[in-house]
Amino acid sequence: MTEKLYYLDPFCREFTAQVLTCAPWKDGSWAVKLDRTAFYPEGGGQNADTGTLNHIPVTDTREKEGEILHICPSPLSPGETVTGRIRWEARFDHMQQHSGEHVVSGIICRRYGCDNVGFHMGHAVVTIDFNFPIPPEDLPEIEAAANAYLWEDRAVEIAVLSGETLAAAEYRSKKYIPGEVRLVTFPGADCCACCGTHVRTAGQVGLVKLLSCQPFREGVRIEMVCGRRALDYCSAILAQNLQVSHLLSAKVTETAAAVERLQREAYALRGRMAALEETVFQEKARGLAGQGDVLLVEEEMPPESVRKLCDAVAACCGGRCAVFAGTEGSYKYAISQPGGDLRQLTKELNAALHGRGGGKPSFVQGSAACAAEEIRAFFQSR
Numbered sequence: 001m002t003e004k005l006y007y008l009d010p011f012c013r014e015f016t017a018q019v020l021t022c023a024p025w026k027d028g029s030w031a032v033k034l035d036r037t038a039f040y041p042e043g044g045g046q047n048a049d050t051g052t053l054n055h056i057p058v059t060d061t062r063e064k065e066g067e068i069l070h071i072c073p074s075p076l077s078p079g080e081t082v083t084g085r086i087r088w089e090a091r092f093d094h095m096q097q098h099s100g101e102h103v104v105s106g107i108i109c110r111r112y113g114c115d116n117v118g119f120h121m122g123h124a125v126v127t128i129d130f131n132f133p134i135p136p137e138d139l140p141e142i143e144a145a146a147n148a149y150l151w152e153d154r155a156v157e158i159a160v161l162s163g164e165t166l167a168a169a170e171y172r173s174k175k176y177i178p179g180e181v182r183l184v185t186f187p188g189a190d191c192c193a194c195c196g197t198h199v200r201t202a203g204q205v206g207l208v209k210l211l212s213c214q215p216f217r218e219g220v221r222i223e224m225v226c227g228r229r230a231l232d233y234c235s236a237i238l239a240q241n242l243q244v245s246h247l248l249s250a251k252v253t254e255t256a257a258a259v260e261r262l263q264r265e266a267y268a269l270r271g272r273m274a275a276l277e278e279t280v281f282q283e284k285a286r287g288l289a290g291q292g293d294v295l296l297v298e299e300e301m302p303p304e305s306v307r308k309l310c311d312a313v314a315a316c317c318g319g320r321c322a323v324f325a326g327t328e329g330s331y332k333y334a335i336s337q338p339g340g341d342l343r344q345l346t347k348e349l350n351a352a353l354h355g356r357g358g359g360k361p362s363f364v365q366g367s368a369a370c371a372a373e374e375i376r377a378f379f380q381s382r
Contacts, residue, residue: 002068003036010197012038013088019080031069045119046196051087096227097126099198100205106190125223134220136213146208149189153203157185285312292319295379301325303332310334331368
């Protein structure tokens with residue numbers, strides 16, 4: 001069986017080994033088995049290691065029937081001695097995320113008496129599922145407790161137990177597992193059966209940042225990032241906030257208040273604009289009173305404004321009113337004919353003007369990808 005160097009020393013980045021077998025894999029790849037390896041296979045919520053074997057890329061690492069398979073695009077010769085190099089930045093990121101997840105899960109499960117029922121390490125965020133409705137407003141306190149634990153920088157303890165010793169041990173999510181069980185302990189925070197790789201001391205996690213807490217099944221799903229991911233996330237948020245601060249001429253700690261002020265001002269402006277728009281539309285409608293069928297091709301405006309103008313004119317013109325608003329090649333339309341039936345007209349319009357839309361027999365709305373002259377030509381024939 002392959003010697004698992006990643007358990008003996010999770011910080012091992014480079015090693016030598018002998019190729020035992022090399023067999024065809026999926027999609028033209030090759031599965032290489034070594035006598036020893038530092039490549040961690042995907043499992044337990046943790047992503048697989050990648051890297052190289054004698055400069056040949058290792059694109060994935062799998063465990064099959066207790067054997068570690070290194071997936072490579074080119075074959076290696078059995079008996080050959082190879083030098084393996086782990087893609088360390090990715091491996092250390094996995095260790096930071098996984099260890100941070102243990103700390104957070106231990107704190108939450110102890111505090112709420114719940115269980116961690118799911119863990120996934122994505123490329124961007126880590127998700128943890130709990131079978132208890134943790135209040136989102138508790139996240140800052142949980143995050144503070146997790147980071148306070150990291151700053152104590154306690155050593156991580158790993159032990160492999162079996163038999164009576166295992167039965168007597170207390171650990172999170174304890175259930176019967178035959179044979180030996182690997183327990184990973186963050187003293188004072190968590191003890192859990194785990195097959196993943198972890199940092200040596202809690203301080204190497206660096207930072208824990210809890211991002212969200214959403215209802216999920218009978219409990220919640222928490223999103224989080226640790227270590228460099230947490231630093232990158234905070235840096236991106238700060239960069240965005242600095243831009244907002246500059247645009248609003250507000251201090252970085254006062255951007256929310258500045259945005260609220262702008263929202264109030266925008267709401268008041270929208271109210272005044274709506275009142276002015278209503279006045280303009282009514283004035284235009286009075287000018288078209290008794291005109292019969294009316295076609296208006298206007299500058300771009302929101303669909304709701306197109307509808308309001310159409311309604312106002314249709315109430316006065318004594319016929320059908322069609323309003324198209326937009327730019328060449330892209331128009332929004334509204335057509336109203338009180339007491340009429342526009343279904344056939346709409347079908348022909350959509351076919352002729354590359355349009356989409358519909359509605360009630362006496363009122364329809366939609367869009368058309370055409371030119372203004374095409375619109376005018378269509379209605380001149382009807």
